[in-house]
Amino acid sequence: MGSDRSARYPDGGDTGTDRAPRDGGGRADTGVGRRGFLRAGVLAAAGLAFGRPLLGESAADVVRMVGARGPDDEMTDAVREVLKAKFGDRRIQTGHVQLDIPTDAPDGRAVPTILDIDLPITPNSYVATYHLLVDHNPDIYLAAYHLTAGSGEGPIETRIKMRRTGYVRAIAEMNTGELWSAAVKVFVGLNGCG
Amino acid sequence: MPSMHHDSSRDAPTLTFTMPAGAPSSVGEAKILLPLSVARDAVIDVRALLVHPMDTGFFRDAEGNPIPAYFVNAVTVTYGGEQVARFEWTSGISRDPFVRFPLRASREAQVQVVWKDNKGGVYQQAVDVKFA
Incomplete structure (x- = not known):
């Protein structure tokens, strides 16, 4: 059931959080200004909303995933x-x-x-x-x-x-x-x- | 992210099963229900019910003693002496196990269901298929 999917998503999650810049919140030490900080936040939010499933998959795959089983069926x-x-x-x-x-x-x-x-x-x-x-x-x-x-x-x-x-x-x-x-x-x- | 799951089973209170008043309570009582009228070669629904505690072995009684596992693990269905279905069960089937399964009524013959549990108990019930 999950063998082909787990090969594509080895970490088993589609949260997209790993795309967010790691230092996005560390404003004080990185010296990112207020504008840059906001921009990083917007980019991180976009990464959450349009994560990997929409980018790497065909339309049919997306329909299949959100249809019968949901985007992640959490198989342990x-x-x-x-x-x-x-x-x-x-x-x-x-x-x-x-x-x-x-x-x-x-x-x-x-x-x-x-x-x-x-x-x-x-x-x-x-x-x-x-x-x-x-x-x-x-x-x-x-x-x-x-x-x-x-x-x-x-x-x-x-x-x-x-x-x-x-x-x-x-x-x-x-x-x-x-x-x-x-x-x-x-x-x-x-x-x-x- | 399995680590973020909250294991709700951990803080669940200890539960004991009590039979509702008036329910049949003798282990091994069994019923088979067929449709009121059966046509030749029709696919009919057969319903079979057995009275059995189906204890998982994880619960304790009111005094705190563990209740040992006691459940039906094998069911066979024969139709005119020929096996038509076989079910492998665990204690994950609810108490007083009920099952509905299809059967093609190809001839007038007896449907027999035999339940076996993990303590060697064997229970059976039979009913005749008659064409209306």
């Missing part, structure tokens, strides 16, 4: 390790999976979750497994739903526990081996995991 190293152990170097693409989950869950003990896919389902092309991951739970890899040609269509519904606010990830593994993913950030009130 622990989640990357789980994905690596489960899928190795297989490419995980974004899209086609629907992850219906409330973005605001006051009670983390039971968060209703629906997994679905919008690809055409045939006896030769169906969902073999839905994988469900929660970034900040003690068990990141929460559940797997293995289906067959007789059951691999339509939605799966379940209720999950969440420890705290973070991303829930659904990965649909087709019987052909394709991997499709979706991620939703859920704001959790009550800790449901202990």
